[in-house]
Amino acid sequence: MATHDELGFSSRAIHVGSEPDPTTGAVVPPIYATSTYKQDGIGGLRGGYEYSRSGNPTRTALESCVAALEGGERGFAFASGLAAEDTILRALLRPGDHVVVPSDAYGGTYRLINRVVRPWGVEHSIAAIADVDAVRAAVRPHTRLIWLETPTNPLLGIADIEAIAGVAREAGALLVVDNTFATSYLQQPLALGADVVVHSTTKYAGGHSDVVGGAVVVAPGAVTAGGESVSEAIAFHQNAMGAVAGPFDAWLVLRGLKTLAVRMERHCDNAEAVVAFLAGHPGVTAVHYPGLPDHPNHEVAVRQMSRFGGMVSFRVRGGEDVAAKVVGETALWTLGESLGGVESLIEHPGRMTHASVAGTALEVPADLIRLSVGIEDVEDLIADLRQALDRLT
Numbered sequence: 279m280a281t282h283d284e285l286g287f288s289s290r291a292i293h294v295g296s297e298p299d300p301t302t303g304a305v306v307p308p309i310y311a312t313s314t315y316k317q318d319g320i321g322g323l324r325g326g327y328e329y330s331r332s333g334n335p336t337r338t339a340l341e342s343c344v345a346a347l348e349g350g351e352r353g354f355a356f357a358s359g360l361a362a363e364d365t366i367l368r369a370l371l372r373p374g375d376h377v378v379v380p381s382d383a384y385g386g387t388y389r390l391i392n393r394v395v396r397p398w399g400v401e402h403s404i405a406a407i408a409d410v411d412a413v414r415a416a417v418r419p420h421t422r423l424i425w426l427e428t429p430t431n432p433l434l435g436i437a438d439i440e441a442i443a444g445v446a447r448e449a450g451a452l453l454v455v456d457n458t459f460a461t462s463y464l465q466q467p468l469a470l471g472a473d474v475v476v477h478s479t480t481k482y483a484g485g486h487s488d489v490v491g492g493a494v495v496v497a498p499g500a501v502t503a504g505g506e507s508v509s510e511a512i513a514f515h516q517n518a519m520g521a522v523a524g525p526f527d528a529w530l531v532l533r534g535l536k537t538l539a540v541r542m543e544r545h546c547d548n549a550e551a552v553v554a555f556l557a558g559h560p561g562v563t564a565v566h567y568p569g570l571p572d573h574p575n576h577e578v579a580v581r582q583m584s585r586f587g588g589m590v591s592f593r594v595r596g597g598e599d600v601a602a603k604v605v606g607e608t609a610l611w612t613l614g615e616s617l618g619g620v621e622s623l624i625e626h627p628g629r630m631t632h633a634s635v636a637g638t639a640l641e642v643p644a645d646l647i648r649l650s651v652g653i654e655d656v657e658d659l660i661a662d663l664r665q666a667l668d669r670l671t
């Protein structure tokens with residue numbers, strides 16, 4: 279078989295980590311539901327496995343697959359996206375360090391940085407991540423990490439990964455990119471100069487709203503300011519903190535990744551049609567989607583993404599109360615948090631996913647509605663939105 283680097287995205291997604299089982303020929307990796315492993319004499323480990331917090335073959339299968347999909351030197355699988363983020367922050371920062379965070383971040387990321395990492399002794403500055411100069415201005419002498427999410431949640435802002443990687447390099451800081459919204463299929467941050475990619479695999483990677491998980495992938499050769507291997511630091515903390523993906527969860531995410539490319543194409547097709555409908559509806563005052571030519575960073579999106587994803591947000595005429603009513607009046611669009619599954623979801627960020635950032639610089643407009651456009655028949659999705667918007671806006 280060709281080496282991993284020569285294979286296309288879907289060939290890697292389907293085969294890396296899923297090589298047929300050497301003893302049985304099973305085409306799909308087994309779920310190794312075991313906590314420990316027989317040793318052939320003390321320290322005689324078969325395949326290096328000793329204890330399942332430190333390593334489990336089903337988790338290894340997923341970790342090698344995510345590394346291959348992002349072009350990284352090593353992948354790691356966690357119990358959730360936030361467990362992955364916490365491990366990155368603990369592994370790469372020390373009390374006294376400083377981190378730059380985006381003004382339009384996943385609420386849980388900001389809560390982790392503000393309420394767990396800050397009391398530990400790490401200060402942060404919030405920067406409008408779509409503006410490279412604002413990011414540069416937020417850097418301080420002890421900045422060790424720039425955190426970046428693109429597209430952002432829920433306003434679909436776009437940050438220029440390559441330019442911000444340059445800012446990080448000048449500052450002697452590492453660049454971490456949350457690639458959850460775009461996925462490794464639409465965007466390859468490591469190739470653009472990022473040092474670490476993080477995913478909530480709960481979303482598009484798993485893709486079926488049936489598992490919570492996280493993943494980290496490290497760029498080849500990435501080292502900390504102190505010269506330590508980033509992969510070694512993450513590996514140490516993954517084992518020391520122990521927030522690992524269980525074997526069944528790892529298996530579900532690995533299965534999800536095999537169809538990521540075909541699902542993303544359909545998510546993008548459907549999102550484009552929904553955006554066109556919303557843009558023409560009189561009750562809609564703004565549509566946020568990186569694929570729109572009037573999106574403020576559309577050109578950056580065109581440069582760094584192959585398509586623009588399945589997440590859309592929009593504002594409605596009539597303010598917060600109307601927005602809150604619309605999300606409760608759809609039938610096919612399910613009112614719920616999360617995103618990235620095959621089924622379409624609708625939510626009100628101000629009162630749901632982003633309620634925890636109310637009153638901060640990360641507060642979102644009260645009349646905003648966020649859509650996770652699924653892979654149903656798009657005519658049905660549009661008809662359902664139309665009946666709610668026609669009646670309520």
Ligand SMILES: *Cc1c(COP(=O)(O)O)cnc(C)c1O
Nearest residue numbers: 358359360384456458478480491
């Ligand atoms: C959901 C999400 C997270 C957190 O992941 P969990 O799996 O819920 O812990 C982080 N970043 C983004 C962009 C997300 O959407």
